Amino acid sequence: MIIDCHNHLGVDLLFYLNGYSPYAQDLPALVTEGRHCGVDRWVVFPMVSNLSFDVGRMLHGELVTPGYETVPYARENERMFREIYELYPDLGKHVLPFAILDPLREPAAQLKRLRELKQQFPFYGLKIQATIIKSDVTALLREGRGFLEFAEEFNLPFLIHSSVGNDQWSQATSILQVAEATPNVRFCLAHSCRFDHPCLDRVAELPNTWFDCSAHRIHCECVIKGMPNVATADRRFPADYNDPTAVLRAMAEAYPTKLIWGSDTPFQSYVDSEYSLRSTYAEELDCVHALPENLKQAVAHDNLLNLLQLKDESILTR
Numbered sequence: 001m002i003i004d005c006h007n008h009l010g011v012d013l014l015f016y017l018n019g020y021s022p023y024a025q026d027l028p029a030l031v032t033e034g035r036h037c038g039v040d041r042w043v044v045f046p047m048v049s050n051l052s053f054d055v056g057r058m059l060h061g062e063l064v065t066p067g068y069e070t071v072p073y074a075r076e077n078e079r080m081f082r083e084i085y086e087l088y089p090d091l092g093k094h095v096l097p098f099a100i101l102d103p104l105r106e107p108a109a110q111l112k113r114l115r116e117l118k119q120q121f122p123f124y125g126l127k128i129q130a131t132i133i134k135s136d137v138t139a140l141l142r143e144g145r146g147f148l149e150f151a152e153e154f155n156l157p158f159l160i161h162s163s164v165g166n167d168q169w170s171q172a173t174s175i176l177q178v179a180e181a182t183p184n185v186r187f188c189l190a191h192s193c194r195f196d197h198p199c200l201d202r203v204a205e206l207p208n209t210w211f212d213c214s215a216h217r218i219h220c221e222c223v224i225k226g227m228p229n230v231a232t233a234d235r236r237f238p239a240d241y242n243d244p245t246a247v248l249r250a251m252a253e254a255y256p257t258k259l260i261w262g263s264d265t266p267f268q269s270y271v272d273s274e275y276s277l278r279s280t281y282a283e284e285l286d287c288v289h290a291l292p293e294n295l296k297q298a299v300a301h302d303n304l305l306n307l308l309q310l311k312d313e314s315i316l317t318r
Helices: 013-017 027-037 074-087 107-120 137-141 145-154 172-181 191-195 197-205 216-224 244-254 281-289 293-308
Strands: 003-011 041-046 095-097 126-128 158-160 187-189 209-212
Touching (some): 003 027, 027 041, 027 095, 027 281, 074 107, 107 145, 126 145, 137 145, 172 197, 191 209, 191 216, 197 209, 216 244, 216 281, 244 281, 244 293
Parallel strands (some): 126 158, 158 187, 187 209
């Protein structure tokens, strides 16, 4: 069984209104394309921008509060859960939904809503993309500590977008700082820590951390193009980035119990007026299918289950 650990559902108004692509994906589209590529199950969560931000300001590329909603992600989480459990229950039984949250803004109101949703709909983890919404991930150790307590109470892991360079909101080092301070909660750092070798090694050392390789091919392309959103040469995991398949295998061999495969659909590509970074779901899977069977089983199945710690793994075969 191949499980994709990183997929977005819904619509991102910031991307749509500013002409960026992609900007939307619904459950039938994800499952249909994923099945054609050989995927069996999917971890899913909403898009990143949300209606707690002013839609008018989104037209100018800005995320500014207040917006239509007062509680970040209240509408987006519920909309996704209803799509999974009510609109398409036949498809929904093949996905594992995560709730998305803002670690800084309105934490008490978000937690109240998460508890209400937990009584209505099963979900299996918590997602944060702090960079786009400019919300300091280390707020989890301050204003947002209640989210860590919520995760520990319900035995839920975090999957958190990680960055390097000038991004002050969601540095891989900052996420590791949170993980080190919270040993009873599990964390997955997305995007291979942007190939930052010291951070990957630290993930390997900590018992409560994993990393995913979502949007793998375009991040390899970023290395080749010398872009600033990946680790600098002196800190970069050593591999041939002209060959994404070789990079994935090298990481799987170096971190066989820590690497989790994810595609980041629909963001396996990113295109705007400045950048054109393009991949396909099938190409992302090609990298996985090229792995030796033992590593393929580990990165596309076993390591994710170790992160999730599901009470009942039969939900994967229903």
